[in-house]
Each structure stands twice: as structure tokens, then as C-alpha cells.
Amino acid sequence: MVFDMYQEFILDYYRHPRNFGTLPHPDMISHDVNTSCGDEVTMQVLVKDDRIGNIRFTGKGCAICIASSSMLTEHALGKTLDEVSRFTKDDVLNLISIPISCVRLKCALLGLKVLKLGVYQFLGKKLEVQDEN
């Protein structure tokens, strides 16, 4: 039922997204767009001791996209990069805990895709630096 999709807390996260904004000197910035619908999300992360020290996101998208991205930032805060790099689709679906139809799955998962993109790039960069040493 689509009406279950728009529970009050989802609309609240959409209208007042937590961790919405940017960071002054982020260690990673990642961005992606859903080409089919034009939703876009950017994530910024400050890394501290291999953990998500601080995190902000910006974006334009539907309630499902914005709410799930926002909840994901709350969930990721304080976790190790390794943990975040292993976040799955089910983690996000558990977080938002509403029934998502397959057409809207892409909306729900855009934030995850962008966050993992950033973490992967960051880890990749770090690995390269280590290799050089």
C-alpha cells in the first residue's frame, strides 16, 4: 500500500531532513543522479579514526529519496568506513521500515549508492597511498 509508504515520520524526514547541508572541509564528496527520474544526492563526510566523524547530504528528490538518505546519514555516523562499505540494500529498507514498491526502490537506494561511492573512492585512494609507502 502506497499510503503506508507516506507515514508521518517519512514526511517529517522529507520536510525536515536531518544532516541536510554541507561540511566546511569534507574528506569525501560523492554525487549521483537517478537518470530515469532526475533525483540527485550529494554526500559529504569527515573521516575521523577510520570512522564517519561527521556527515551531511544535499539533494533534490522525492520524499522516499530524501527521507532514506537522511536516515542513512544518521545510521552511518560513528560507524567505521569498513562497516559502511558493507551496508546493503536491506540495511536501508530496515532503516526506513516502510513497504517500498519495486518502482520506488531506486529512490530509496540512491543515498546508499552515493555514500558507498564516496567511501569506496576514499578507501581506494587511501590504499593507493599506502601502496606507495
Next chain:
Amino acid sequence: MRLVSRFNPLDVRKDFPFFEKGLVYLDTAATAQKPKAVLESMTECYVEHNANVHRGVYALAQEATDLYEGARKRVAKFINASSGEIVFVRNATEAINLVAQSWGRANISKGDVILVTVMEHHSNIVPWQMLAKSAGASLEFVPVSKDGLLDMDAARLSLRKKPKLFAFTHVSNVLGAVNPAKELIALAHREGVPVLLDASQSVPHVRLDVGELGVDFLVFSGHKLYGPHIGVLYAKRSLLEAMEPVLGGGDMIKEVALSHSTWNDAPWKFEAGTPNVSGAVGLAAAMDYLDALGFDAIASHEKDIMDYALEGLDSLGCVAIYGPRDRVGVISFNFGDMHAHDVSSVLDESGVCVRSGHHCAQPLMGELKIPACARMSFGVYTTRSDIDRAMEALRKAKVVFGL
């Protein structure tokens, strides 16, 4: 073919098997549903007359060729062209690309300007960007004024600078605004500028006459005209004759030698390979169907639906509508602070199909300063009860979204 003396939307609807599903289909501008007459003509084409065209000497092959070339004549008649000026392609997008790659490469060079408008569908922007990039030319855009119409003063100014081509849409697929095509074409011609008219969103709603318009190139898609997935490029005979083919292969040649080949005459030199015969036949059937309904009757029916829907949306009190009041085919809107996808999802739950997103018009979304919008669009089969069901679903959505 059945003749309808008075237009009755409920009768019209019975001609479309799709509606047995019980859906409220308000996405006709994306693609229209097909009347039985179209589907039957295509089945008949496969069952009774299937052979390759322009090749065999046996009777059946001649039948298939006659059907295909007969369809070309029918399409020509529909827009008052001659059949030698009609090229069958896949869709409007391919027709624009054909003009860009053939006429464009021969006529656009370094430093030239191609004039388009901000309200174009991506298909009337990207092929010109690609051409401009390879030729060293540039694009200029006629802006949209505050009331959602093309800025005519800006168009006049840009045309005075004599761009190499003016490509614009007749009806905007977002705003529903009808551009004064005849006036714009005359303005362009006064400056010696040829014109490509994107008729994708106008040809299902108004009678087009290429002779009266005086247009150089005109494109549209069959699937938006209640027909199958085939497209049409119209070009003035002299232009087509001078143009080089873009695709090579069978059917488009006169003679092939090891060292070189010579081209077939227009329009066949642009139709390499085995063509979409059933598509052409289905499109001709769609045109018969629409002519039998009559464009005056179609226009007055669609105006009634448009006014009824605009009134309905106004009465909801939380709807922002984009574009002029006087419009054709589509209403794009946003609903309170909700994103268009959310609106479309909730409507879908009530069996109401509306499109949401940027509608392949990202530059226009930028101009309107919105990331996306929802869009309802109407056709010959849309009824007031469809609109009632959509409004009921929107009232439900208002509650769900706490608006």
C-alpha cells in the same frame, strides 16, 4: 472504418481495447493508446500480406510494397505533403538526428549558430549539440517569458542575426503552450533561415498542413498519434534530394559496385534496410481513424476536458500549474511541497497514471526553477469521469501528505 457524426467520448473509448483494464490513463502525451482499427490493420498486414517490400516479383511481395507505399501516401495526405517528401524512421528523435547528421553536416560549419528554444524536448537539443560540437558551431536558445509562452521579441532578435537553422517545437510537452508556428516560420524565412518544426505534441491535436505552414522539415512520432512505433520526417522535396543518406545498406541504393555505389531516389535513400511495414500501415490506419473523428470535434472535446481538469486542479487549492491557461494536451503541475514522484505514486495507487519527472526537458525545468513536475495529458478517449477519478485521488493524496 466507422463514421462518427457526433463525437461521443464514451463511444470513442470503446474503440480502444486498452481501457478494459479499468485504468485512468492520463499519460497520452508520452504515448497514446491504440484503437482497434490500428491493431487490426497491423495484424492483417502480418497475416495476409507479409513479404519483404521492394524486392520480390511475386504477387505477395507486390502487395506488401503497395501497402507500405500506400501508407506513405496516406501520411503525406494527412499533412498535405507529397509522398516523395515522407521518410519513415523509428520516431521523432531519429527524424531530428537524420536532419542533423545529413542536412546539418552539409550546411552547418564553424562559427555558425543553430537556434532552438528553451522549451525543447531533449530530442530537439542533443542532436544539435552533437552537430555543433563536431562542426564547431554553437546553439542559441530562445527563452520562455513569464506567462509560459515563447518570448517572441527574443525570437525576432535572434532570427535577425540569421542563424543557419531554427528548430522549435509546435506544442511544448510540458507547458502545453502552442507556438505560433506559421508566424515564426514566416519570420525565419524572411531572414532566409530554414525551419525544423517538432510536431510530436501538436499532430495528435490539430490539423497540420505543411504547405500552409511553409515549413522546411517537420517531424513526429506515430506512437503519440494513436499509431505504432514508427516516426515520420517530412522535408521539402528539394532539400531531401540534396541531402546525403546517413545509413547505408539495402534499399537505399541504385547500384552497388565494388568501388562505389549510387543512391536511390528520395525518400528511399534514407530508408536503408527492411522497413517497418506494419508500422507504416498502422500509422495510416490511425490517421484514417482520426480523420473519421474529425479534428474539429477532437479539438472541442479536448478543450472541454482541459478546462474541466484545470478547474478541478484549481479547486484543490495546493496546486501550482506551469504554462499558459490557453494550452493543448498537457497540464504540468506540482502539488504542495511534495515531489512529483510522490504524487504520481499515490495516484498510481488509485489506478491513475500520470507522468512525473523532468519530462526530457531539463533546460525548461531549470528555467521554471523546479526539479520536476507531475503531468496529466489527454487524448480523444479521455472522459470527464477520468478527471473526476484523478481529482478524487489527489484529494486523498492531500490528506496522505498532510497538505
